[in-house]
Amino acid sequence: MAVTTSSPPGRLNGFLYRPEVRQAIYQVLLLAAAAYVAYWVVNNVADNLRRQNVASGFDFLGRTAGFDVSQSLIAYSNASTYGRAFWVGLLNTLLVAALGIVAATVLGFIVGIARLSSNWLVARLATAYVEIVRNLPLLLQLFFWYFAVLKNLPAPRQSHVLPGGAFLNVRGLYLPAPVPQPGFAAVAIAVGLSLLLMAGLWAWSWRRQHLTGQRFPVLGPALLILVALPLAVFFAAGSPLSLSYPELRGFNFQGGIAVQPELMALLLGLSIYTASFIAEIVRAGILGVPKGQTEAAQALGLSNAQTLRLVVIPQALRIIIPPLTSQYLNLTKNSSLAVAIGYPDFVSVFTGTVLNQTGQAVEVILMTMGVFLALSLATSVFMNWFNRRMALVER
Amino acid sequence: MTHLARAVVWCAAALIAMPGVASAQQRTLDSVKQRGQLVCGVNVGLAGFSAQDDKGVWTGLDADYCRAIAAAVLGDGNKVRYVATTTKERFTALQSRELDVLARNTTWTLQRDSAQGLSFIGVNYYDGQGFIVKKSANVKSAKELAGATVCVQSGTTTELNLADFFRSNKLEYKTLVFEKSDEALKAYQADRCDSYTTDVSGLYSVRLQMAKPADHVVLPDIISKEPLGPAVRQDDGQWFTIVKWVHFALLNAEEAGVTKANVDQMLNSQVPDVRRLLGKEGDFGKGLGLDNDWAYRIIKHVGNYGEIFDRHVGPDSRLNIPRGRNALYTQGGLHYAPPIR
Numbered sequence: 001m002a003v004t005t006s007s008p009p010g011r012l013n014g015f016l017y018r019p020e021v022r023q024a025i026y027q028v029l030l031l032a033a034a035a036y037v038a039y040w041v042v043n044n045v046a047d048n049l050r051r052q053n054v055a056s057g058f059d060f061l062g063r064t065a066g067f068d069v070s071q072s073l074i075a076y077s078n079a080s081t082y083g084r085a086f087w088v089g090l091l092n093t094l095l096v097a098a099l100g101i102v103a104a105t106v107l108g109f110i111v112g113i114a115r116l117s118s119n120w121l122v123a124r125l126a127t128a129y130v131e132i133v134r135n136l137p138l139l140l141q142l143f144f145w146y147f148a149v150l151k152n153l154p155a156p157r158q159s160h161v162l163p164g165g166a167f168l169n170v171r172g173l174y175l176p177a178p179v180p181q182p183g184f185a186a187v188a189i190a191v192g193l194s195l196l197l198m199a200g201l202w203a204w205s206w207r208r209q210h211l212t213g214q215r216f217p218v219l220g221p222a223l224l225i226l227v228a229l230p231l232a233v234f235f236a237a238g239s240p241l242s243l244s245y246p247e248l249r250g251f252n253f254q255g256g257i258a259v260q261p262e263l264m265a266l267l268l269g270l271s272i273y274t275a276s277f278i279a280e281i282v283r284a285g286i287l288g289v290p291k292g293q294t295e296a297a298q299a300l301g302l303s304n305a306q307t308l309r310l311v312v313i314p315q316a317l318r319i320i321i322p323p324l325t326s327q328y329l330n331l332t333k334n335s336s337l338a339v340a341i342g343y344p345d346f347v348s349v350f351t352g353t354v355l356n357q358t359g360q361a362v363e364v365i366l367m368t369m370g371v372f373l374a375l376s377l378a379t380s381v382f383m384n385w386f387n388r389r390m391a392l393v394e395r
Numbered sequence: 396m397t398h399l400a401r402a403v404v405w406c407a408a409a410l411i412a413m414p415g416v417a418s419a420q421q422r423t424l425d426s427v428k429q430r431g432q433l434v435c436g437v438n439v440g441l442a443g444f445s446a447q448d449d450k451g452v453w454t455g456l457d458a459d460y461c462r463a464i465a466a467a468v469l470g471d472g473n474k475v476r477y478v479a480t481t482t483k484e485r486f487t488a489l490q491s492r493e494l495d496v497l498a499r500n501t502t503w504t505l506q507r508d509s510a511q512g513l514s515f516i517g518v519n520y521y522d523g524q525g526f527i528v529k530k531s532a533n534v535k536s537a538k539e540l541a542g543a544t545v546c547v548q549s550g551t552t553t554e555l556n557l558a559d560f561f562r563s564n565k566l567e568y569k570t571l572v573f574e575k576s577d578e579a580l581k582a583y584q585a586d587r588c589d590s591y592t593t594d595v596s597g598l599y600s601v602r603l604q605m606a607k608p609a610d611h612v613v614l615p616d617i618i619s620k621e622p623l624g625p626a627v628r629q630d631d632g633q634w635f636t637i638v639k640w641v642h643f644a645l646l647n648a649e650e651a652g653v654t655k656a657n658v659d660q661m662l663n664s665q666v667p668d669v670r671r672l673l674g675k676e677g678d679f680g681k682g683l684g685l686d687n688d689w690a691y692r693i694i695k696h697v698g699n700y701g702e703i704f705d706r707h708v709g710p711d712s713r714l715n716i717p718r719g720r721n722a723l724y725t726q727g728g729l730h731y732a733p734p735i736r
Contacts, residue, residue, distance in 0.1 A: 052490055052512035053629045067554045068561075068570045070544075078558035150585040170586050171544060250542035251532075251589050252569075261587065262571070339549075342573045342582060348549065352483060352574060356550030359511040361487050 045362060060358045061086065067353055069344045071260055082354050089349030090371060096266055096345060097332040097375070103271035104331060105324075108278025115283045126279065134276035139337055141273055146265035146341040153261070156252050165245045166256075173259040174246035183240035190233035197229070198222045262343035266335070274331045278324065285320035286312060317390050325383035329376050336372075346371060423627070423634035424468065424684050427495055432474050435461035436494040439479040439575075442600040443708040443716075444500045444520075453477045456707045457498040459697045460519060460625055464496060464641050467689040472696035481575070482550040486511050489628060496638055498625040500594070502552045513626045516639040519700075520624075520708075521720040521729050522594040523617035524556050527602060530610050532589060537616035544569040546579040546588035553593055556619040580604070594621045599714050637683050644690040646732035647672055648699035650723055655698035658691060671735045679735055690735075700730065 015021060049056045061083035068078050073091040076084055114126035133141070150170055154160065159169040167174040205216040234241075246256030289312050297307040338345035339352055347368065355364040427433055437445035437457055445455040453461075453475075462472035480488050480499060489497045490512050500522075501507075503515040526545070528534045537560070547554055549572045561568045571588055573579035580601060583591040591601065598613045605611055625642070627635050648654075651669050653661050661669050670676040673694075674687030683689065697703055704721060705711045722728025 049512075051630065053509075054490060054512040055510035066558055068558045068568075070569055070571050078562055147581065147585065150582065150587050155586050251540075252542055252544065254542070339574045340578060342546075342571045342578065344572060348572060348574070352549040353554060353572065356483060356486075357506075357555065359486055359507070 049362070055358075055360060056362065058363055060360055060363075063358075065354070065357070067357065069349055070342075071263065071344050082358065085354055086350055086367070089344065089346035092344055092349070093332075093335055093338075093346040094375075096263065096270070096335050096338065096343070099267055100270040100274065100331050100335065101328050103267060104274035104278055104327070107271060107275035108327075109282050111275060111279035112282025113286070115279060116286060130276045130279050133272055134280075138269065138273050138334055139340060142265065142269040142337055142341055145269045145272075146262065149261050149265050149268070156248060159248075159253075165243070167246055167248075167253060169253075170261065171252050171258075172261050173264065174253045175257045175259070176243040176245045177255070177257045179242050179244050181240040181242055183237040186237045187230055187234045187240065190230040194225045194229040197225050201225070260343070262338070262341055265341055266338050266343045266345075270331055270334060273334075274327055277327050277330075281320055281323045281327065282316075285316035285318075288319045289315045314390075318387075318392060321383065321387045321390055325380060325387075328379050328383065332375055332379065333372060423495055423631045424637065427468055431469065432476050433461060433465040433468065434476050434478060434493070434495045435464070436478050436480045436485055436488055436497040436499055437461065438499045439481060441500060441597060442603065443596060443712060443714045444600075445477070445498070454707065456520060456703055457500060457625070459703045459707070460498045460642070461496070463645060463693045463697050464638055466692040466696040467641050467644075467685060468637065470692055472692075482548060483574070486513065489513060489626065492628070495634075496625055496627050500596075500623045501626060502594075503622045503624050503626075504552060507626070512629045514629045514635050515624045515626045516635060517642045518622040518624045518729075519642060520596065520622075522596050522621035522623050524553055524592060524619040524621055525595040525598055525617055526590045526592050526614045527583075527598045527611050528590045528614060530612055534590075534614065537614050537618065538564060538566070540568065540590060541566040542568065543589035544571060544587070546571045546573065546583045546591045548572075548576045548579050548593065549574055551593075552619070552621065557592055560618040576601075594623070596708060596714070596716060599716055603713055633684055637685065640683060640735075641693060643732035644672065644693055644735070645697075645700040645703065646723065646730050647735055648690070648694050649701040650725065650732070653694055653699060655694060655696075655702060658694045662691070668735070677736070 016025075046056060062081055064078075065080055065082050065085045066078050067085075069076060069085065069088050071092060072088045073095065074084075074087060076088045111126045111129055114122050115130065117123045117126070153168065153170040156169045156171055159167040159174075162168055165176045201222055202218055205218050209215055244255050246253040246258070293311055293315065294307055297311040302310065335345055336347040339348040342348075351364055351368045355361055358364070435458075437453060437455075440446045441455070443455055445453055445457040448454050458477065461475045461477065465475045466472035478488065478494060480494075480497070485497055485499055485501065486507070488494050497513075498519075500520065501515075502522075503518065507513055508515055526537050526540065528540075534540065540561075545557060545568060547557055547570055554570070554572065557568075557570060571579075571582060573582065576593070576597075579588075580591060582588055584605065591598075593601070595613065595617065602608045602611050602613065625638060627638050629635075647668070651666065651672060653669060653672065658673070662673055662675065664670060664673075667676065671679065673691045674680055674689070678687065680687035680689045698706075701723075704718065708714045708716045709718060718726070718728065720729045722730065724731040
C-alpha cells in the first residue's frame with residue numbers, strides 16, 4: 001500500500017474517514033462488483049452456448065415463424081416473423097389483462113359492498129363467494145371454467161341463436177361485425193366533439209360550484225350530449241355502418257367477430273378469482289373510514305347515497321388503492337396460466353412455441369421476463385400516480 | 396493499513412481472482428460410470444414409447460433404448476433414472492447436462508441437429524404426422540378439413556407441419572395450441588376441435604385412451620416425415636458413438652436372428668457376424684470404451700429391435716401398429732445398420 005505510506009501522515013486517512021467519501025467509495029465498489037458479476041454471467045453463458053454449438057443472439061426475431069396462432073389482434077399468418085409473433089402474444093396478454101382488470105374491479109366492488117350489506121342473505125352469499133373462490137387454486141378454477149364452458153355449449157350445427165344475429169356454440173361466441181361505410185368519419189368526429197363538450201360542461205359546473213356553491217346535475221345533460229349528438233349525425237349521414245353477420249359454412253361459422261371460449265374461460269376464471277381478493281380490500285377500505293365520518297355527514301343532512309359517494313368512498317379509496325395495485329399486478333401475471341387452456345397469450349406463443357422452434361431458451365426467457373417486468377412496472381407507475389391524486393392533500 | 400484500505404484490497408483481489416469460464420467438462424461415459432446410473436430423458440407418458448405402468452415401471456420403445464444403453468455401459472439395464480420431460484423442457488434439459496441421453500420420440504431435423512447443440516444418433520422409429528377425427532364428421536381425407544379447428548400440442552414440429560400442410564393446400568383452418576397433450580385431447584373430445592394432430596404412432600395410442608375408440612378414425616394422409624430418434628449432446632463424440640452403436644447392435648441382432656431367448660446359445664454360433672456382434676471375435680467393444688460383451692448384454696436385457704417393437708407398439712401390444720417402414724431393409728422397411736467389423 002505505497003499510497004497510504006507515502007502520503008503525509010493522517011491526511012489520506014482523514015480524507016478516507018470523511019463519511020461522505022466513505023459512502024461514495026462503498027457505493028462505487030458495490031456497483032463495480034455488481035457490474036463485474038453481470039459481465040461474468042453474460043460472458044459465461046455466451047461462451048458455454050458457443051462451445052455446445054447452440055445458436056445465440058436475437059437474429060431469430062427476423063426469421064419466418066411458420067406456425068399459426070388462433071387469435072390475433074394484428075395481421076398475422078404463418079409466413080410472418082417470430083418478431084411479429086412476439087407482438088401477437090403480447091397483445092393477447094394485454095387484452096386479457098385489461099378486460100380482466102375492469103371485470104374484476106367491478107365485480108370486486110359489488111361483492112365487497114355486498115359483504116357489508118344489512119341484508120342477511122346478500123351478506124352471507126358474498127362471504128361464501130369470497131371464501132370459496134379465494135381458497136381454491138387458480139389453475140383448477142381455470143380448468144373448471146374452461147371445461148364447464150365447453151361441456152355446456154352445443155356443436156356448431158346446433159348453435160344457440162342469440163338476438164341480433166349472434167351465435168353461441170362450443171367454438172365460441174360469434175357476433176356480427178360492424179363494417180364502416182363511406183361517411184362514417186363524420187360520426188367519429190361527432191363522438192369526439194361530444195366528448196369535448198362533456199368535458200367542457202363538467203369543468204364549467206365544477207367552477208360554478210366552487211364560486212357560488214350551487215350544484216348543477218351534470219350527469220343527465222352529459223349523457224344526452226354523448227348519445228344524442230352522434231346519433232343525430234349518424235342518421236343524418238344515412239346510417240354509414242353495415243353489419244357483417246357470421247354464417248355457418250363447412251365445419252364452423254365464418255365472418256363476424258369470434259370470441260373464443262378460451263378467452264371467455266380465462267376472463268371468467270381470472271376476474272372471478274381476483275374479484276374475491278378485491279372484495280376483501282374494498283370491505284377493509286370502507287370499514288377503515290371512521291364511523292364518526294358517516295355520522296357527521298348524516299348530521300349535516302346528507303342522504304345515504306350522498307354520504308357514501310361524497311364522504312365514505314373518497315376516504316376509503318385512499319386505503320383501497322395501494323393493495324388494489326398488487327391485485328392488478330397479480331392478475332396480469334396470472335394470465336400466463338392461459339397456456340394450460342389453449343389461449344394464445346404471450347407465454348403460450350412466445351415462451352412456448354417460439355422458444356421450442358428456435359431453441360434459444362436464454363434469449364426468449366430474458367425477453368419474457370423483460371415484458372412482464374415492463375407490464376408490472378407500467379401498472380405500478382399508473383396506480384402510484386392515481387394514488388397520489390387520491391391521497392389526502394394536507395394543508 | 397487502515398480498515399477501509401484493507402477492505403478495498405480484499406474486494407479488488409476477490410474480483411480479480413474470480414474464476415472465468417468453468418473448467419473443461421467431464422466426458423459423459425466417465426460421469427455415467429462414476430454415477431453408476433444412466434439419466435435418460437423420456438416422454439411424460441406416451442403409450443408404446445415411454446409410460447409408467449401401474450407399478451411405476453417405465454415401459455415402451457424409448458424406455459427400452461434407455462435400458463439397452465445402460466446394459467451396454469453399466470452392465471445392468473435397470474440402472475437407469477428416467478426423467479419425464481415435456482416437449483418444452485427436453486432440449487434445455489439435455490443441453491444443460493441434466494440428461495445423458497434424450498430418448499423421447501423426438502423428430503430429427505436440421506435445425507435441431509445444427510443450432511441446438513444436439514446430435515441425433517439415428518432413427519429408432521419412422522413416423523409421420525396424421526390426423527384423428529370423429530367418425531361422425533364424415534371426413535375421409537385430410538384435404539376435406541377446410542375450415543376445421545385442429546388441436547395440437549405446443550413446441551413440436553407438428554405445429555409447423557400443420558401450418559405447412561394447410562398453407563400448401565390453400566385451406567383455411569384454425570389451430571388451438573395446448574401445453575400438454577392431455578388438455579388438447581380433452582378439448583378435442585369436448586368438440587372444441589374437429590381434429591387432433593400428432594405423429595401417427597401417437598394417434599393410435601391416443602385413440603386407445605378415448606372412451607369409445609371406435610368413434611374416432613385416424614385419417615390415411617401422412618403429411619410429414621417424422622424420423623424419431625434418441626439424441627445426445629454434440630460436444631462428446633465418444634458418447635455419441637456409443638449410443639449410436641447400441642442402436643445399430645439392436646438392428647444387427649435382429650438381422651442376424653439373435654434374440655433375448657437364444658442369445659446364450661448364439662454365443663457358440665459359428666456365424667462370423669454373430670460372433671463379432673457378441674464379442675467372440677474382434678475387439679470392437681474396446682474401441683467404444685466398453686468391453687467386448689457390450690452387445691451381448693443389450694440383447695440379454697431387452698432383446699433385439701424387432702422384439703422391442705413387437706412388445707411395445709407391434710402385435711404384442713394394444714397399439715398393434717404394423718411394422719411397415721419400421722421393418723428391416725431385408726423385409727422392405729427402412730432400418731439398415733452398418734456392419735460390425
